[in-house]
Amino acid sequence: MAYQTGTSSDINDLLDKFRLFASSLGWSVNRWGTAGSGRELCISRSGAFFNFRSYANESALINGSADVKTGLSLNGSDGYDAGLAWDRQPGYPQRFTPGATDQAVVHFPLVTTVGPFPAYHFFSVDPKVVYAEVEIATGSFLRFGCGSLDLFNPAAEGGGRFCYATCGEHIIAAVGNNWPSLSVDSSGQLEFYPFRGNGSSAASGSGFGSMVRVNINSINNWAGSGGYLTHALGLRLACSGGDSYNKQLSNLSPNPLNGVAILCPNVVGVYSGAYNYPVGTIPGMRHMDMTNYLPGDEFNFGGDTWKVFPWYQKGGLTLERGIAYKKVA
Amino acid sequence: MAYEIGTATGVEDLLAKITTFLTTNATLVGLNQEWQVVRSSVDNVASIDTNLNSNNLNIAHTFNADPMLSNVSDPTSSTNMFYASNYSVNLSYFTLRLRQAKQVRKIAITSNHGGYADYMPTSFNLHGSNDGISWTLVHSPSFTKPGAGNKVIISVPASTNYEYWRVTITGGGYSGTQLGWYSFLMYDVSDNIVNSYGSNVIFKSRGFAANQEIFTGIKSVRGSTGGWENLILNGFTGYDPSVESWYNQPGAMVGYGIPEPRACPMVPGWPGAMKYWFVASGNSFRLALKVSNTYESGYLGFLLPYATPGQYPYPLVVGGSHLSDSYDFLYSYAHKVRGVYCCPGSNTGGASSYGSGTLNIRSSAGDWLQYADADNNVTSQEDVEGITVADSTIAGMQRCVWPHSIYSSPTGKVRPYRDCYGGGYMFQPCIPIQRGPTRAVLGELEGTYFVSGFNVTSEDTSTIGGQVHVIFQNTYRTTLNNYWALALE
Numbered sequence: 001m002a003y004q005t006g007t008s009s010d011i012n013d014l015l016d017k018f019r020l021f022a023s024s025l026g027w028s029v030n031r032w033g034t035a036g037s038g039r040e041l042c043i044s045r046s047g048a049f050f051n052f053r054s055y056a057n058e059s060a061l062i063n064g065s066a067d068v069k070t071g072l073s074l075n076g077s078d079g080y081d082a083g084l085a086w087d088r089q090p091g092y093p094q095r096f097t098p099g100a101t102d103q104a105v106v107h108f109p110l111v112t113t114v115g116p117f118p119a120y121h122f123f124s125v126d127p128k129v130v131y132a133e134v135e136i137a138t139g140s141f142l143r144f145g146c147g148s149l150d151l152f153n154p155a156a157e158g159g160g161r162f163c164y165a166t167c168g169e170h171i172i173a174a175v176g177n178n179w180p181s182l183s184v185d186s187s188g189q190l191e192f193y194p195f196r197g198n199g200s201s202a203a204s205g206s207g208f209g210s211m212v213r214v215n216i217n218s219i220n221n222w223a224g225s226g227g228y229l230t231h232a233l234g235l236r237l238a239c240s241g242g243d244s245y246n247k248q249l250s251n252l253s254p255n256p257l258n259g260v261a262i263l264c265p266n267v268v269g270v271y272s273g274a275y276n277y278p279v280g281t282i283p284g285m286r287h288m289d290m291t292n293y294l295p296g297d298e299f300n301f302g303g304d305t306w307k308v309f310p311w312y313q314k315g316g317l318t319l320e321r322g323i324a325y326k327k328v329a
Numbered sequence: 330m331a332y333e334i335g336t337a338t339g340v341e342d343l344l345a346k347i348t349t350f351l352t353t354n355a356t357l358v359g360l361n362q363e364w365q366v367v368r369s370s371v372d373n374v375a376s377i378d379t380n381l382n383s384n385n386l387n388i389a390h391t392f393n394a395d396p397m398l399s400n401v402s403d404p405t406s407s408t409n410m411f412y413a414s415n416y417s418v419n420l421s422y423f424t425l426r427l428r429q430a431k432q433v434r435k436i437a438i439t440s441n442h443g444g445y446a447d448y449m450p451t452s453f454n455l456h457g458s459n460d461g462i463s464w465t466l467v468h469s470p471s472f473t474k475p476g477a478g479n480k481v482i483i484s485v486p487a488s489t490n491y492e493y494w495r496v497t498i499t500g501g502g503y504s505g506t507q508l509g510w511y512s513f514l515m516y517d518v519s520d521n522i523v524n525s526y527g528s529n530v531i532f533k534s535r536g537f538a539a540n541q542e543i544f545t546g547i548k549s550v551r552g553s554t555g556g557w558e559n560l561i562l563n564g565f566t567g568y569d570p571s572v573e574s575w576y577n578q579p580g581a582m583v584g585y586g587i588p589e590p591r592a593c594p595m596v597p598g599w600p601g602a603m604k605y606w607f608v609a610s611g612n613s614f615r616l617a618l619k620v621s622n623t624y625e626s627g628y629l630g631f632l633l634p635y636a637t638p639g640q641y642p643y644p645l646v647v648g649g650s651h652l653s654d655s656y657d658f659l660y661s662y663a664h665k666v667r668g669v670y671c672c673p674g675s676n677t678g679g680a681s682s683y684g685s686g687t688l689n690i691r692s693s694a695g696d697w698l699q700y701a702d703a704d705n706n707v708t709s710q711e712d713v714e715g716i717t718v719a720d721s722t723i724a725g726m727q728r729c730v731w732p733h734s735i736y737s738s739p740t741g742k743v744r745p746y747r748d749c750y751g752g753g754y755m756f757q758p759c760i761p762i763q764r765g766p767t768r769a770v771l772g773e774l775e776g777t778y779f780v781s782g783f784n785v786t787s788e789d790t791s792t793i794g795g796q797v798h799v800i801f802q803n804t805y806r807t808t809l810n811n812y813w814a815l816a817l818e
Contacts, residue, residue: 156751257769
C-alpha cells in the first residue's frame with residue numbers, strides 16, 4: 001500500500017498510524033512505546049534509520065532548547081542502539097557545539113490545534129520514502145517525512161538519507177518571527193516545504209526544518225536546510241532545496257495559455273563554501289502553483305496521478321503554493 | 330534526432346554545411362524529420378574592385394536584396410547608406426569577380442532614400458570578361474532616376490557566362506562628385522541574383538511527426554574589412570516567393586518602421602576554421618560554434634511548449650549569441666548584447682518594452698518578444714540589461730531563461746551549483762519565463778541544458794542516460810554560471 005488516508009485523534013494516534021504504514025512498506029520497527037506523554041518510534045529500512053518522538057503538552061528538547069509543547073520531533077541516524085535515547089542514536093545529527101544536548105531534530109509543531117485531525121494522507125512512491133501530509137485543521141496543512149533521495153550519483157556517501165518537518169525551534173503562535181505572523185517569504189518564516197530553509201536564515205540559526213546525511217569538508221554528519229553555512233545553534237553543514245532555486249517557475253505559473261502549473265522537482269544540495277553540491281531529488285514530491293486546484297485535488301500528468309495540498313493554507317499565509325505528491329495506489 | 334560535429338572555414342562553408350546537414354542527414358531522413366529549403370540565394374562574389382570610396386555602408390553590401398546590415402536599421406538615414414564622394418563620370422567603376430561565371434540578363438538598381446535619391450547614376454557601361462584583362466562591352470543603358478526608394482530595371486542582351494563584370498558609370502550622380510544607390514543587383518535569365526554578396530536560405534521544417542510547417546532562415550553577412558563573417562537568424566510564419574527581401578518574409582522578426590522592432594540575432598564567425606556542433610530534429614536546429622576562443626550558439630525552430638498545439642500553435646524560437654544592430658560585429662565583442670540563447674544578452678534597459686535580445690520567441694498572440702538574463706542587476710560588462718518588473722514576489726527581468734536567470738552573487742541561499750555530491754554534473758532544462766505583462770512559464774528549449782561551470786572547460790562531455798552532453802561556455806564568459814550544454818541526440 002503506497003497511499004493511505006484517514007483521520008486521527010491526536011499526535012500519538014497519528015504517529016501510530018504512520019508506524020503501521022511504514023511497516024506495511026517493509027520498514028522495520030526497532031522501537032515503539034510510550035515515553036512521557038507521547039510515543040517513541042525508531043524505524044529502519046535498507047540502512048536508513050529514522051527516529052520519532054511525540055509530545056502532548058510536555059517539555060520537549062528541540063535543538064538545545066526545552067519548552068512545554070505538543071507536536072512531533074524526528075531525526076535520522078546511521079544505526080539503532082536500544083540502549084541509546086531516541087534522538088541520540090548512532091550517527092545522530094550533531095549541532096555545531098558538542099555537548100550532552102547537541103542532538104538535532106526537526107519539529108512538527110501543533111500550535112493552533114492539538115487534534116483531532118480532519119485527515120492524514122500517507123504517501124510512498126517508493127518504499128524507501130514515507131511521507132505524512134496532515135490536515136491539522138480544516139484547510140490547514142503541515143507535514144513530515146523521511147527516506148532517501150533519488151541521487152544524482154548513486155554512489156554518493158550517505159545514500160541521500162533525509163527527513164523533514166516544519167521547523168527546528170519552538171513555535172509560538174503569532175509572536176515575533178514565528179508563524180503565522182509573517183509573509184511566507186520572510187526570512188524568519190517556517191519551512192513549510194521540505195528544504196526551503198527559510199527558518200535557518202532567521203537570527204536563531206537553528207530553524208532548519210529538513211536535514212540530509214552527507215560527508216563533506218571532513219564533516220561526516222547531517223546538513224540542515226538554510227542559508228547559514230555554520231551557526232552556533234545549527235548543524236555543522238547547511239543544505240538547500242525546496243523552491244529556493246526554482247521558485248520563478250512555480251511563482252510564474254499557472255500558464256496563461258492553459259492554466260497548467262509547473263511541477264517543480266525538489267533538488268537537494270549541500271553548501272560548501274561559496275558553492276552548492278547537488279545531491280539528489282526528493283522522490284515523488286513536487287511544488288507547484290495551485291491557483292486552479294483545491295486542497296486534495298488530484299490530476300493526471302503523463303500517466304501519473306498527483307495529489308496537491310497547500311503548503312499551509314490556500315489563499316492564506318502560503319498564498320497559492322502547493323505541494324504535490326505522486327500517488328501510487 | 331541527429332547531430333554532426335565538424336569544422337567549417339568561414340560562414341559560407343558553415344551555412345552550406347548546415348543546409349546539407351538539415352536536408353540530407355540520414356538519421357533525420359530516416360525519421361522523416363529532414364528539413365526542406367524553400368529558397369536559397371548563394372553568395373557569388375569572390376572579390377570587388379572599385380575606385381569609388383564608400384561612405385558609411387560599404388558598396389559590397391549593396392549587392393544584396395537586403396543591403397542593411399540589420400533589419401532594424403533605418404534605410405533613410407545616411408549613416409546606413411552607401412554613397413561615394415569621389416565620383417568622376419566615365420572613370421568611376423566597380424568590378425565584380427564571381428565565384429561562378431554567370432550571364433547577366435537583367436539589372437535592378439534601387440535608389441537611395443530621401444535626399445540621397447539624386448545620387449543615382451543615369452547611365453553606365455557593362456563589360457564582361459573571363460580573365461579580368463580582356464573586356465567585352467555587353468550593354469550601355471541610359472535611364473532616368475526613379476525617385477527615392479524606387480528601382481530602375483534594365484534588360485541586358487544575351488551574352489555569355491562571364492567570371493568578371495565591370496560597371497563604369499557614364500552619367501548621373503549629384504553635384505559632379507556624389508554617387509550612390511540602395512542596391513545594385515544583377516540577375517540571370519531565371520531571375521536569380523548572380524552578384525549576391527552573402528547568402529540566405531529559407532527553411533521549412535515539419536516537426537516531430539511531419540505535420541507542421543515551421544519556417545526559419547539563415548543569412549550570411551561578412552565585412553569587406555574587419556574580419557567578421559556572421560550568420561543572421563530569422564523566423565517566419567510562411568514563405569512568399571514574390572518577396573525578394575529575406576527580412577520581409579511573412580511573420581519575420583519585426584524590423585525598421587514597425588512598432589517595437591526586434592533586431593535579428595546573429596551567430597558571429599570569422600574567415601578561419603570553426604569547429605561546429607549541429608543537433609536537429611524536425612522541431613528545431615541547435616548550433617554551437619567555436620570561433621577563436623569564444624563559443625557561439627544558434628537555435629531555430631519550435632520551443633517544446635507547456636501547451637498543446639491548439640493552445641500555443643506557433644511557438645517559434647530564434648536565438649543566437651550576438652545582435653545584428655550592434656556597434657561591433659566581431660566575435661570578440663565583449664558587451665551586454667552578447668549571450669548564448671539560453672543565457673541571452675540584450676540591448677534593453679529600463680522599463681521600455683523596446684529592445685532586442687539574442688533569444689526571441691513568438692508569443693501566442695503573434696508578437697516577437699525578446700529575452701535577457703542578468704546577474705542580480707549589477708551594472709557591469711558581464712551583466713545583461715533588460716526590461717525589469719517590480720513585484721515583491723517575482724521582481725526581476727521581464728523575460729529571461731531559467732535557471733541562468735536565478736544566479737546572483739554567491740551569497741544567501743542561492744549559491745552556484747558545483748559538481749554533484751559523489752561526482753558528475755546536474756544538467757537542468759532551459760525554460761523561458763515571463764514576468765510581465767502576464768506571468769508565464771512557456772516551455773523548454775529543446776536539447777539545451779544549463780550546467781555548472783565548476784571545474785569544467787568548454788567541450789567537456791558528460792553522459793546522462795546514455796546520451797552525450799557537450800559543455801560550452803557562454804560566448805567569451807567563463808564564470809561559474811555561464812556554461813550550457815547541448816545533448817547530442
